[in-house]
Amino acid sequence: MYPKLIVLAMLTDVFLSAMVGLGVYFGFSIHPAHLLGAPQSPLQSGFHATIPLWMPSIQDLKVPLSYLPTRGQGAVWASLLISAAVIVVQSYARAVYLGGLRSAVLQERPAPLREYGKRYFKRMLGWTSLHTAVGLAGMMLALWAWPIGAIVFVVVFFYSLVPYLIVLRDDSLPQAIASAPSVFRAYFWSMVPFALLTLFFTGIFSAFNFIAKPYNYYVCMLVYSCAGTSLIGEFMRRLHEKLRQGLNAASPKRTETIPFSRMKLLAAISLIFVVPAIGVWVSSGYPLQAVDRAIAGTKSELSGVSFHSGFSDVMYASDQMYDSYAWQPDPYRIRIALPDMSNGRVYDELRGTATVHWDVSVDKVTRSGNTITHRVEKVPTEQTILYRLVRERSEDGSFYYSSRGGSASILALEDKAREAMSLEMTVSGDGSHVFVLQYPTRFEAGSLFRVSSDGQYFVPRASKQNPDDFNTYWFSSDLRNQDVLDMLESKNELSGVGPRRLFIQLAVALQEADGAMVKRVLKAIEGGKAKITAPDWTERQWTDYLRNQYGRAGLAEMLGYLTKAGIQSGYESRQLPPSAEQAATGSYTGSAPEQQQQQQAQQQNSLDQPRRFSMDIPFPNQTIVLVYEIDRTDKLLSLDIRLTPF
Numbered sequence: 001m002y003p004k005l006i007v008l009a010m011l012t013d014v015f016l017s018a019m020v021g022l023g024v025y026f027g028f029s030i031h032p033a034h035l036l037g038a039p040q041s042p043l044q045s046g047f048h049a050t051i052p053l054w055m056p057s058i059q060d061l062k063v064p065l066s067y068l069p070t071r072g073q074g075a076v077w078a079s080l081l082i083s084a085a086v087i088v089v090q091s092y093a094r095a096v097y098l099g100g101l102r103s104a105v106l107q108e109r110p111a112p113l114r115e116y117g118k119r120y121f122k123r124m125l126g127w128t129s130l131h132t133a134v135g136l137a138g139m140m141l142a143l144w145a146w147p148i149g150a151i152v153f154v155v156v157f158f159y160s161l162v163p164y165l166i167v168l169r170d171d172s173l174p175q176a177i178a179s180a181p182s183v184f185r186a187y188f189w190s191m192v193p194f195a196l197l198t199l200f201f202t203g204i205f206s207a208f209n210f211i212a213k214p215y216n217y218y219v220c221m222l223v224y225s226c227a228g229t230s231l232i233g234e235f236m237r238r239l240h241e242k243l244r245q246g247l248n249a250a251s252p253k254r255t256e257t258i259p260f261s262r263m264k265l266l267a268a269i270s271l272i273f274v275v276p277a278i279g280v281w282v283s284s285g286y287p288l289q290a291v292d293r294a295i296a297g298t299k300s301e302l303s304g305v306s307f308h309s310g311f312s313d314v315m316y317a318s319d320q321m322y323d324s325y326a327w328q329p330d331p332y333r334i335r336i337a338l339p340d341m342s343n344g345r346v347y348d349e350l351r352g353t354a355t356v357h358w359d360v361s362v363d364k365v366t367r368s369g370n371t372i373t374h375r376v377e378k379v380p381t382e383q384t385i386l387y388r389l390v391r392e393r394s395e396d397g398s399f400y401y402s403s404r405g406g407s408a409s410i411l412a413l414e415d416k417a418r419e420a421m422s423l424e425m426t427v428s429g430d431g432s433h434v435f436v437l438q439y440p441t442r443f444e445a446g447s448l449f450r451v452s453s454d455g456q457y458f459v460p461r462a463s464k465q466n467p468d469d470f471n472t473y474w475f476s477s478d479l480r481n482q483d484v485l486d487m488l489e490s491k492n493e494l495s496g497v498g499p500r501r502l503f504i505q506l507a508v509a510l511q512e513a514d515g516a517m518v519k520r521v522l523k524a525i526e527g528g529k530a531k532i533t534a535p536d537w538t539e540r541q542w543t544d545y546l547r548n549q550y551g552r553a554g555l556a557e558m559l560g561y562l563t564k565a566g567i568q569s570g571y572e573s574r575q576l577p578p579s580a581e582q583a584a585t586g587s588y589t590g591s592a593p594e595q596q597q598q599q600q601a602q603q604q605n606s607l608d609q610p611r612r613f614s615m616d617i618p619f620p621n622q623t624i625v626l627v628y629e630i631d632r633t634d635k636l637l638s639l640d641i642r643l644t645p646f
Contacts, residue, residue, distance in 0.1 A: 002229060003268035004113065005100050009055050009225045010275040012093045013065065016057075017283045019086055020066040024407050025288050025351055027388060028078040030086055049203035051195060054163050055097045056228025061206045063220045067213060068285045068386065068409050069422065091128045095120035098167045098236075101229070105237045123166045126173045131156070158184050161239070168240050187242045194238065198231050214280045221276040285386050285411045292353040296337040299354070302434060304332040304475035305559060306358070309462035312566050314508045318498025323462050323491060324508050326566035327559035330380075333357045334434060334475045341431035350389040350401050350427060353411070356436065357382045358473050363418045376418060384411045385436070387425050394455030399429040404449060408436070424449060426458045433457065433483075434475040443469065452490035459491035481558050485513050485547060488562070492517040497524045502636055503615065503628045508565040510617050510624055513550065515542030525639055534641040549619035561618060576612040576627070610637050 016030070023029055050060045059065065099116025103109075138152035158181045165176040165183065205227060208219045281287070307325040309315070314324050336354035339347060359378040366373045390405035408423040424437040424445055435458035439445055448461045448470060463470055476483065492514050497505060502525050509517035516539045526532055537545070550558050564570035610629045617624040627640040 002104055002233070003265060003272060005097055005104070006225050006229050007268055007271045007275055008093060008097050008100075008113070009057070009229060010221055010272070010279065012055065012090065012097075013057055013059075013221060013225075014275060014279040014282055015089065016086070017065045017279055018287065019082065021068055021282060021285050021288055022291075023079075023082070024066065024068040024285070024409075025291065025386065025388060026078075027349060027351075027390075027406065028082055030079070030083050048206040048209070049199040050206075051198050052202070052224075052228040052232055053160055054232075055094050056225050056232065058217065058220050058224060060202070060228070061209060061220050061224055063209060063217055064283070066283050066285070069407055087128055087132060088125060091125040092117050092121050094128070094163065095124040098124075098163055101233050101236060102167045105233050105240065120167055123173045123176075124163065127162050127166070127176075130177075131159075160184070164236060164239055168236065168243060183243075187239065190242065191235075191238070194235065198235075201227060201231070214284050217283050218276040218280050221279055222273065225276075226272065285409070288386055289353050289384065289411070292351075296352045297339075299335045299337040300477070301333055301335045302475040302477050303479065304334065304434075304473050305329045305479065305555070306332060306471055306473045307566070308468060308471045309460065310468045310566060311568055313501075313504050313568055313570060314565065315462055315467075317501035317504040318496065319500070320462060320464060321496035321498045322505055322508065323459075323495055324512070324566040325488075325491075326563045328359075329556040329559045330359070331357075332359075332473055332475070334436075334473075336434065336475075338427065338431045338434075341429065346391060346399050346429070347401075348391055349406065351387065351406075353384055353386050355382060355384050356473070358436075358438070359471070360417045360421075361419075362416060379416075381416055385409065385423060385425075386411055387423075389425060389427055392451075392455075394429075394451060395453040396455075398455040400451055400455030401427040401429075402449075402451070404446075426451060428456045430456075432476060436473045436475075437470060438473065439470045440466075445470065450494060452487070453493060454490070457487040457490050459487065459494060479555065481550060481553070481555055482547075484555070484558065484562070485550075488512045489514045489516065489543075497521055501634070502528070503626055503639060504571070506639070507571050507615060507617050507626060510546060511562060511565045513543060513546035515539040515544075515546065518542045518546075525636060528636060530636045531638040533639070535643070546619075549621045549624075551621045553620040557620065561620070564618070571615050571617065573613040573615045576614055 019030055048060075048062045052060055096113050096117045099120050100110070100113055103111065103116075134152065134156055138156065141148045141152055142150065159177060161180045161184055162173075162176045165171045165180060166173065169176075171179070202224070205220065205224050208223060209216050211219055306328045309323050310326050312324050312326070314322050334354050334356045337352055338350065339345070341347075357380065360381040360383070361376050362379050364375050364377045366375075385408060387403060387408040388406035389401035389403055389408075391399055392402045392405065394400055403423070403425040408425040410421060410423065420441040421438055422441045422443075422445070424439075426435045427433070433456060437445060437448075437458070437460060443463070443466060445460075448463055450459050450461055451457065452459055458472065458474075460470065460472055474487075489512075492509070492512065493516070495517070497520055502521055506518065506521040506525070509521050515537070519539050519542065522532060522534065535541075550561070553561075610631050612627065612629045615626040615628070617626065622643070625642040627642060628636060629638040630636055
């Protein structure tokens, strides 16, 4: 009987894992959270001693039921209905589990498992529903006044023996509720040593949480389901003896041999090792691929590029007000099925799986003699991602689809990356552009998430601490130069002009061919009382002129030029010789002491003299040269934009 009950406890957790995964895909939650723990919470390694109640679950050891992240679902009624269905299934499983465990503990002739479910199900359902309602009330009270909530949970603990009394004494639910507190008080101190022993063992089992995911799911389920069933069985045996002693009744002696099938026993033992493996597969989200294949249409392949906002010169010059990107035009691609979004068609959600070919950072270890070298290297890798994108409204009222209200995650039993990775994903309202932000899970990306005012483009902010760890992949069926320049223009609408080194910010605006940003930087320079020599053009004229400088350059070539705006030392400044007026002051007359004084004064004056530099901004068709003059405090004094053809 014990192997069957262990398998039943495992199957219940696998069922809950499947329901959590389906909730991530279809957009519903299983409530209340205290019933199932936190199924989507990140892995919490550490020491977690606990006392298994009613039926062991890996949630007791803080192992998540699913490794698929989610932030919240909007399908309220679906969440309530499915949560109620889950409570029904869990109540039936507990009825079968505790009923079968009672027969095993008392060494009775076992009945078919469905008989235990039929006998105890209604009472277990009533208890689970009542326990859930009181738990929710305690949570609400804890938000209002935590001492009251704590008192509610302590009182509920005094009623934790109710399910055991239902199966051991065949009490009705009201009888079990009425007698549970008195039984708890009567046998509390006699059960304390066993409770402490249980805490010790479960604390040891929780150490398996340190195993890499998702293998910790397998080991914890295998070990804890077996050990937890044994501990609950032993507790029921001791409680049964206490109850019989209280009634002055002698324990019945078993006088018959209970028959068992050796084949059924071997099959149950085999399932003990197989079911956790199925649970690993389910918790990682792989069944959702089959669901997606059955629902989604034909997938099409989109090519793409990647970009990231790193520690660029303009980031420092603008006090992180002006974001710029470094680009990588490698042959990235994604296979994804998107619905027809032409002619203004909109959907509440987009969901499915996609196969993406991109870069993953891995640790490379090289050995040379006694020397071991570790380095991080980006390796092209193909991975499957699961997404559910919720329709959002952009600043101008247009629609786009985002994972911020849904989810996006990598499906992988064994992650090849050097650390766990998380995703953010957006799709433009017309379905023409797909963006996926890839970043380490240990970071938070909410503050970096940003879309253009028309919802067409994902234009992330730069991280203030680790910008190089955030890589965005942009996929489109026909990505053109104009799309990239339009995206940069949309990004600059949300950027600002910083106070320092305005010539660097002007160089980036010129490189990005954004006339509006060029005019904004020139206005900031003019506000600093610097002399400007530049064409008196409108924003549109600047944009048209600068975009024409890329001419017929291919996408990869243009991205190479644009990358200069997003890296350090992308533009080198060359100091120019002093002007004719400054050079004329270098002659000395008079006696030797007078010449020495003149020379010292000239050296002091030279330190105070403005310095002139030139900076090249290269384009395929020509190079634009900035000649600027700064004083000893790096204040910009003059700026000359020279449009010099090759």
